[in-house]
Amino acid sequence: xxxxxxxxxxxxxxxxxxxxxxxxxxxxxxxxxxxxxxxxxxxxxxxxxxxxxxxxxxxxxxxxxxxxxxxxxxxxxxxxxxxxxxxxxxxxxxxxxxxxxxxxxxxxxxxxxxxxxxxxxxxxxxxxxxxxxxxxxxxxxxxxxxxxxxxxxxxxxxxxxxxxxxxxxxxxxxxxxxxxxxxxxxxxxxxxxxxxxxxxxxxxxxxxxxxxxxxxxxxxxxxxxxxxxxxxxxxxxxxxxxxxxxxxxxxxxxxxxxxxxxxxxxxxxxxxxxxxxxxxxxxxxxxxxxxxxxxxxxxxxxxxxxxxxxxxxxxxxxxxxxxxxxxxxxxxxxxxxxxxxxxxxxxxxxxxxxxxxxxxxxxxxxxxxxxxxxxxxxxxxxxxxxxxxxxxxxxxxxxxxxxxxxxxxxxxxxxxxxxxxxxxxxxxxxxxxxxxxxxxxxxxxxx
Amino acid sequence: xxxxxxxxxxxxxxxxxxxxxxxxxxxxxxxxxxxxxxxxxxxxxxxxxxxxxxxxxxxxxxxxxxxxxxxxxxxxxxxxxxxxxxxxxxxxxxxxxxxxxxxxxxxxxxxxxxxxxxxxxxxxxxxxxxxxxxxxxxxxxxxxxxxxxxxxxxxxxxxxxxxxxxxxxxxxxxxxxxxxxxxxxxxxxxxxxxxxxxxxxxxxxxxxxxxxxxxxxxxxxxxxxxxxxxxxxxxxxxxxxxxxxxxxxxxxxxxxxxxxxxxxxxxxxxxxxxx
Numbered sequence: 064x065x066x067x068x069x070x071x072x073x074x075x076x077x078x079x080x081x082x083x084x085x086x087x088x089x090x091x092x093x094x095x096x097x098x099x100x101x102x103x104x105x106x107x108x109x110x111x112x113x114x115x116x117x118x119x120x121x122x123x124x125x126x127x128x129x130x131x132x133x134x135x136x137x138x139x140x141x142x143x144x145x146x147x148x149x150x151x152x153x154x155x156x157x158x159x160x161x162x163x164x165x166x167x168x169x170x171x172x173x174x175x176x177x178x179x180x181x182x183x184x185x186x187x188x189x190x191x192x193x194x195x196x197x198x199x200x201x202x203x204x205x206x207x208x209x210x211x212x213x214x215x216x217x218x219x220x221x222x223x224x225x226x227x228x229x230x231x232x233x234x235x236x237x238x239x240x241x242x243x244x245x246x247x248x249x250x251x252x253x254x255x256x257x258x259x260x261x262x263x264x265x266x267x268x269x270x271x272x273x274x275x276x277x278x279x280x281x282x283x284x285x286x287x288x289x290x291x292x293x294x295x296x297x298x299x300x301x302x303x304x305x306x307x308x309x310x311x312x313x314x315x316x317x318x319x320x321x322x323x324x325x326x327x328x329x330x331x332x333x334x335x336x337x338x339x340x341x342x343x344x345x346x347x348x349x350x351x352x353x354x355x356x357x358x359x360x361x362x363x364x365x366x367x368x369x370x371x372x373x374x375x376x377x378x379x380x381x382x383x384x385x386x387x388x389x390x391x392x393x394x395x396x397x398x399x400x401x402x403x404x405x406x407x408x409x410x411x412x413x414x415x416x417x418x419x420x421x422x423x424x425x426x427x428x429x430x431x432x433x434x435x436x437x438x439x440x441x442x443x444x445x446x447x448x449x450x451x452x453x454x455x456x457x458x459x460x461x462x463x464x465x466x467x468x469x470x471x472x473x474x475x476x477x478x479x480x481x482x483x484x485x486x487x488x489x490x491x492x493x494x495x496x497x498x499x500x501x502x503x504x505x506x507x508x509x510x
Numbered sequence: 511x512x513x514x515x516x517x518x519x520x521x522x523x524x525x526x527x528x529x530x531x532x533x534x535x536x537x538x539x540x541x542x543x544x545x546x547x548x549x550x551x552x553x554x555x556x557x558x559x560x561x562x563x564x565x566x567x568x569x570x571x572x573x574x575x576x577x578x579x580x581x582x583x584x585x586x587x588x589x590x591x592x593x594x595x596x597x598x599x600x601x602x603x604x605x606x607x608x609x610x611x612x613x614x615x616x617x618x619x620x621x622x623x624x625x626x627x628x629x630x631x632x633x634x635x636x637x638x639x640x641x642x643x644x645x646x647x648x649x650x651x652x653x654x655x656x657x658x659x660x661x662x663x664x665x666x667x668x669x670x671x672x673x674x675x676x677x678x679x680x681x682x683x684x685x686x687x688x689x690x691x692x693x694x695x696x697x698x699x700x701x702x703x704x705x706x707x708x709x710x711x712x713x714x715x716x717x718x719x720x721x722x723x724x725x726x727x728x729x730x731x732x733x734x735x736x737x738x739x740x741x742x743x744x745x746x747x748x749x750x751x752x753x754x755x756x757x758x759x760x761x762x763x764x765x766x767x768x769x770x771x772x773x774x775x776x777x778x779x780x781x782x783x784x785x
Contacts, residue, residue, distance in 0.1 A: 089688075090607045090608045090609060090688075091607075091608070091609040091610070093603070093607060093688050094603040094604075094607040094608070094609035094612075095603075095609065097599040097600060097602060097603035097607070098599070098600040098603045098604065098615060100596050100599065100600070101596050101597060101599070101600035101619075101659060101663060102600070102615070104596065104655055104659055105618070105619070105622055105655075105659060105660065108630075108634075108652065108653065108655045108656050108659075109622045109625060109630060109655075109656040109659075109660075110622065111633070112629075112630035112631075112632075112633040112634050112656075113625065113629055113630060115632075115633035116629055116630065116632050116633055119632055119633065119636075126636075305526070308519070308522065309523070311519075313519065313520070313523070314520075315523075317771060317772070319523060319527060320771050320772075320775060321764075321767050321768045321771040322527050322530055322531060323530055324767045324771055324774060324775070325530075325531070325534070325760070325763065325764055325767055326530060328713055328763045328766070328767050328774075329717075329759070329760055329763055330716065330717035330719070330734065330735040330738075330759065331717060331719065331735075332717075332719045332735035332736065332738065332739045333734075333735055333738050333739075333755075333756055333759055333760075334533075335739075336738055336739060336741070336752055336756065337533055337534075337537055337752075337753075337756050338533065339747075340537065340540070340747075340749055340752060340753065341533055341536065341537075343749075345549065345553070346548055346549055346550075346553035346554075346749070348536055348553075348554055349533075351554060382530070382533070386530065387778065390775055390778055390779060391778065391779055394775070394779035439624050439626075442626075443626035443627065443628065445627070445628065445719065445720050446719040446720070446735070449719075449723075449739075450739045464626065464628045467628050468628065468631075468720070468724075471631070471632055471635075472724055477632050477636070480632060481632045483628075484626070484628045484629045484630075484631065484632060485629065487626045487628055487629055488625070488626060488629035491624060491625070491626050491629075495621070495624055
């Protein structure tokens with residue numbers, strides 16, 4: 064009997080595990096399929112840019128300079144720029160040679176031969192030569208030329224020869240300026256010709272080295288830290304006080320809740336402009352009130368002195384985000400069972416003791432989560448300061464994000480700006496790591 | 511919760527609400543004053559005897575404010591719909607299905623939501639510029655994914671987790687495919703959570719500033735926050751128009767917050783509070 068039973072018994076079990084395994088694998092493939100679109104988007108739009116920022120930060124990248132507007136690791140030539148200038152330069156030079164006499168004539172002829180020599184060198188490369196002809200043709204019929212066709216790799220030696228020849232001729236032409244018929248023409252053309260040579264703008268970690276020894280960068284880090292610590296601390300204390308006070312049944316709860324949501328919901332840029340009006344040195348009511356209670360000597364001090372401006376920015380931030388903090392903490396408070404307080408009261412614990420021994424320990428994870436989000440938000444602050452003070456007066460409220468923005472978009476120095484933004488990223492990563500260490504894995508586990 | 515509120519409490523509460531609302535009330539009072547009364551002695555008197563709507567008129571006549579509102583509406587709506595849709599698939603998988611690497615993925619989503627925008631802006635700007643997408647709606651919708659998608663996934667996961675698992679089991683017993691289970695059982699129950707997520711995502715897209723400031727510099731495509739921030743007169747800041755524009759932007763938000771406050775609070779606190 065026994066040997067008979069065994070296989071009979073095993074069969075259904077095997078089938079069941081097989082079914083379970085099948086379900087598990089179908090769950091898995093479905094799961095991966097469902098998360099794929101989100102993961103691909105996040106990878107392309109959020110994660111790739113961070114790496115690309117790091118890559119850009121190692122180049123001397125300037126959007127307003129055609130020869131440095133992209134990250135180049137090798138020598139290249141822009142044949143479009145080259146052919147837009149070279150033939151005209153040569154013909155202008157020929158005209159000048161015809162007009163000139165004596166020493167000037169030989170000088171000009173030497174320049175011309177020199178240029179023609181490197182031109183021949185360029186054309187000696189088979190692939191480059193065919194591109195050369197193609198672009199030349201397109202230019203004569205005024206057809207648009209794609210970036211891919213225009214810019215091509217160049218041998219380092221040829222590139223250096225070309226650069227040297229073009230720079231030399233440009234310099235020598237400038238020296239001969241007084242003796243030429245149309246000096247502007249040839250000098251202008253030779254200067255433009257120089258732009259056709261693209262030298263690698265890879266500079267390694269130079270931007271970081273410069274930034275880390277730059278007092279403006281450290282001042283910005285300091286401003287950001289001061290802003291973050293003071294505003295987040297004030298928000299936590301005031302937010303906790305409000306949460307404790309309104310954690311009871313009262314008439315008009317919904318209305319109060321809606322009121323404290325409004326500062327959170329309004330665009331930061333708009334609220335910043337609103338505060339700029341309230342802080343105004345001539346007609347700002349808040350500036351007047353602060354001056355009258357003696358916080359400032361004069362109304363105008365609010366936005367024109369460095370401490371005044373920092374205070375103004377922090378005050379506006381506290382006004383806008385304390386409600387948010389209070390809401391998060393209130394939700395945490397409501398999860399603490401009231402029976403704990405009742406028991407403590409019976410044991411004769413004072414209110415203060417109850418707060419220290421029950422409320423704070425049980426609220427710890429809510430507080431840490433709220434602090435994490437607020438600290439990171441405060442550290443990358445941009446809108447508020449950009450609109451309210453623009454980083455002024457005298458860079459006293461310039462945070463690291465504002466500095467990075469200014470370097471990138473006002474100075475169009477994308478390489479250095481990217482380096483600064485990578486520094487912001489690293490700071491944010493360090494801050495979150497510290498918090499996560501305190502929070503443990505609580506944040507991600509199934510609830 | 512069962513503590514009773516005394517009269518002192520209501521005094522405090524009124525004071526608190528007044529302080530929070532004061533900037534808005536002051537701006538509202540200023541917006542209906544004639545421009546002359548915004549300066550000099552009358553600047554600090556909240557009421558005016560010469561109430562006027564000229565500031566409001568000027569906002570629409572002298573500035574393309576309606577265009578800004580429209581741009582913001584288009585960008586935020588499309589962003590919200592597409593982010594919530596894509597995120598709902600991922601959130602469903604993370605919350606309800608069993609597969610390896612879920613925690614890692616959720617951790618990744620959370621970290622991405624903490625990325626400082628400034629760290630992604632240079633490559634995004636250069637790519638959009640090369641694609642000719644600066645000064646277009648798509649030019650904002652694409653980068654807005656960086657913060658709306660992680661936010662949507664994070665919120666939706668917490669909402670999906672709250673739906674009882676028994677229902678899903680029952681549907682499976684009855685032979686429903688995972689897709690059918692999702693459409694027929696989970697989705698109808700998740701609608702309130704999805705709606706809450708959509709409100710929060712919409713607000714975050716509506717309020718975004720840095721991308722809007724750098725990518726859409728043309729008046730034709732500016733959004734409201736950037737539009738207002740750039741309200742500068744030739745010599746001075748046109749405070750009359752600024753206050754009026756602020757009121758125009760705030761009023762719909764106040765209505766929205768009043769209507770949906772319960773949902774917004776539940777969305778803001780979910781994921782941050784253990785229950």
